[in-house]
Amino acid sequence: MKFFSKIKYPLLKLIDVSGFKVFDPVIRLLYNEEPQKQVRDIVKYMVLPIIFCFICIWAWNFLGPRHKTKSGEVPTPIEVWNVANDNYRFSEREEEKKTAFSLDGDKRKEEILFVKSEIVKLEEKASFLQQESMRVTEEVKVETDAKLAPVNARKDALKAEIKQAKAEREAEAIAHAEKLMAGQVTPDSLVALIKKHKEAVDEEKAKSKLIGDELNEIRDNPPKRLKEAQLAANKMEDEVLHYKKRIDYLTKGNKEQKIAGLIEKSDTAIAALAAATTPAEAVKQAKAVVSSSEAAESTAEQKYPPAATIFYQTKRSVATVFVGFLIAAFVAIPIGIMCGLNRVVMACLTPIISIFRPVSPVVWLLIFQIVIGAFFPDPETHPLFMFMNSPSNPLAFLRTDPAMIFSACTVAMCALWPALVNTALGVSAIDKDHLNVAKVLRLGFWSRLFKIIIPSSLPLMFAGLRISLGVGWMVLIAAEALSTSDGLGKFVWDEFQNGSSASFANIILACFVVGIIGFVLDRLMIILQRLVSFDDGSAVA
Template sequence: KRVDYLTTGNRELKAAASQEKANKAAADLATASTASDALKQAKAAVSNEEQALNTRTQEYPRTATIFWQTKRSIATVFVGFLLAAIIAIPLGIMCGLNRIVMACLTPIISIFRPVSPVVWLLIFQIVVGAFFPDPNAHPLFIFMNNSANPLAFLQTNPAMIFSACTVAMCALWPALVNTALGVSAIDKDYLNVAKVLRLGFWSRLFKIIIPSSLPLVFAGLRISLGVGWMVLIAAEALSSSDGLGKFVWDEYQNGSSQSFANIILACFVVGIIGFFLDRLMIVLQRLASFDDGSATA
C-alpha cells in the first residue's frame, strides 16, 4: 500500500494541486483588467497545465536516486565554476597588467575572500528569490524544464541557481589571484620583444601574456574547481537543493538502519568525483599550455 501511494497516490495529489493552480489562473485570466495581468495569468495557466500533465505521465513521483543527485551536483558545480572563470580570468589579467587595478582590487579581495559560504548562500537565496518570485511562470525555468530541452532532466529551479552562484562566489578568488600572479610574473624580456616588434595590445595579449601565464591560470582554476565542489555539497545540504549534499542531509534526517552506510557511500562518491575533477583540470592544462603539469600532478 505504501508503494502504491508513493507511485500513484502521491503523483495524483501533485497533479491535482497543479491542475487546481491552473484552474485558478484561468479564472483570474477571465477577470484580468489589464493586458499585463492577462499575460501573466495565461503563462501561469499554461505552465501549471504542463506541470500537471508531466506529473501524471512520469514513471515515479520524483527521481531522487543517488545517480540523479550526482548528475545534478556535477551540473551545478560546472555552472558555478564556469561563471567564476568567466569573471576571474579577465579581472586577473587586468590586475596583472596594471598596478592601479591591482591596488584597487586587493582590498576587495582581502575583504570578501574570507566570507563564509553560508553567508553567500543566504545572500543569494534572498537575491534569487527576489528575481524569480514565481518560478513556475518564469520563461527561464519554462525553457530549461521543457521536455524538448536535453537538460530538462536536471529540473532547474531557483535552488540550483543560488547554489551555483554560491559556488561561483567561493571559487572566484583562487582563480583571480593565481591569474593575476601568473600575468605579473611574465618575463619582462617577452614584453620588451613585443615592444620592439610593435605588437598591438591584442596581439601581445593572445600571443605572449595568456600563453605565458597559462600554468598559473590553470593552477588557480584547479583550486577553484576543488573549492567549488566542496562548497556545493555544504550548500546543497543547507538549502535543500537537489544534489549529493541534500542526499546526505536526507539520510541523516532519516535515521534508518541504512542511513550511516548511505552517508559513507556518499562520502566515497564525493571524494571520487573530486579526484576525477582534479585529474580533468590537469589534462586540460597539459593540452592548453606548454607546461606538462608535472609540477602540479
C-alpha cells in the same frame, strides 16, 4: 607488432598528461624495457599502495563496530556496500514505477500478470521472514529476561536494603536529636551524624546507579541477529509494498487508463447532452464534456513525478558545480588579467579580494537567496526556468529551480578567488623579455594580450582554475545541504535527518561518491592544465 611499438611513446605521453603516471612502469614492462626496474617500480608504487588501501579497509572493518556511541556505531564496509545496493534498488524502483505509469496496451496486461505473480512469491517470502523475525524476537526476549532477572533481583534487594537503611538512619538521627535535647551530646555531633548519613546516601545512590547502568547495558544491546532479522523482514515487506504500488501504477494510476476514463466520462456527458430535455441540463452536460476533455488533455501531458535517487542527485550536483565554475571562470579571468597588467587595478581590488575571500559559503548562500531570489518572484513563470524545464530541453531532467541557481552562485563566489589570484599572478610574472619583444615588434594591445600575455600565463591560470573547481565541489555539498537544492548535499542532509539505522552508512557512501567525483573532476583539470603547459608538467602534482 610495428603498430604496437609505435604507440609506446604516445601511450606513455597520454598517461603522463592524464596524471596517471603510476601506470608508466606497467606499460614499459609490456614493452620489456628494463623489466627488473619496472617490476620494482610496480611493487613500490602500485602494489604497496594497494596493500595499504586494504589495510585501511581492514582497520575500518575492525575498528568500526568497536566504536560505539549512543547515536549508533560506525558502519562496516559491508554495510556501506549494502546501502549502496539499497540505493541502487531504490532508483530501479523509481524506474519501474515510471515505466508502469506510461505502459499501455498488451504490454500493460502482460506486466500486470507478471507483477501479480511476483507479488505472490514475494508475499510468501515476506511472511516467512516475518515469522522468522518474530521467532528471533521471542527468543531474544527470553534470553534478555534471563539476563535481566538476576540483576533485577539484585536491584530489588538493594532497594529493600536502602529503604531499611534509610529508616534506620532516620531513627538514629531522631534518637541523637533527643539526646541533644537532653543535653547529652553537642549540636556539632548531630551535624556530623547527618553529614555521615548524607555520605551513606551518596554511596547508596552510586550503587543503584551501577545496577541501573547494568540493566541499561543489557537492554540497549540486544543481540545483533534481532536487528538483522527485523531488517530482513522489513526489506522484503518494502519490496512487496513496491510491487503493489506498481500494480496501482499499472491500473488506476496508469496514464492511458486515466485518459480513457476521462474520455469515457466525456462520452457519457455527450450522450446525456444529446438526451437533455431542459436547457439547464444541456448546459451542465456541455460543461462536463469540456472539463473532462480538458482534464484528459492535461493528463496526456502529465509525467511521472520521480523521487530523487542518488543518480539523479549526482548528476544535478555535477551540473551545478559546472555552472558555478563557468561563472567563476568568466568573472575571474578578465579581472585577473587586469589585475596582473595594472598595478593600480590590483591595488584597488586587493582590499575587496582580501575581505571577501575568507567568507564562508554558508554566508554567501544566505545572501544570494535574498539578492538573487529577488529576480525570481514567481519561479514557475520565469522564462529561465520555463526554458530549462520545457520538455524539449535536453537538460529538463535536471529540474532547474531557484535553489539550484543559489547553489551555483555560491559555488561561483567561492571558486572565484583562486582563479583570480592565480591569473593575476600568472600575468604579472610574465618574462620581461617576452614583453620587450612585443614592444620591439610594436604589437597592439589585443595582439599582445592574445599572443603573449594569455599564452604565457595559461599554466598558472589553469592551476588556479583547478583549485577553483576543487573548492567549488567542496562548497557545493554544503550549499546544497542548506538550500535544499537536490543533489549530493541534500542526500547527506536528508540521511542525517532520517536518523535510521542505515543513515550513517548512507552518509559514508555519499562521502565516497563525493570523493570519487571530486577526484575525476581534478583529473580532468590536470589534463587541461597539461595540455596548455609548455613545461613537462613536473611542477604540478
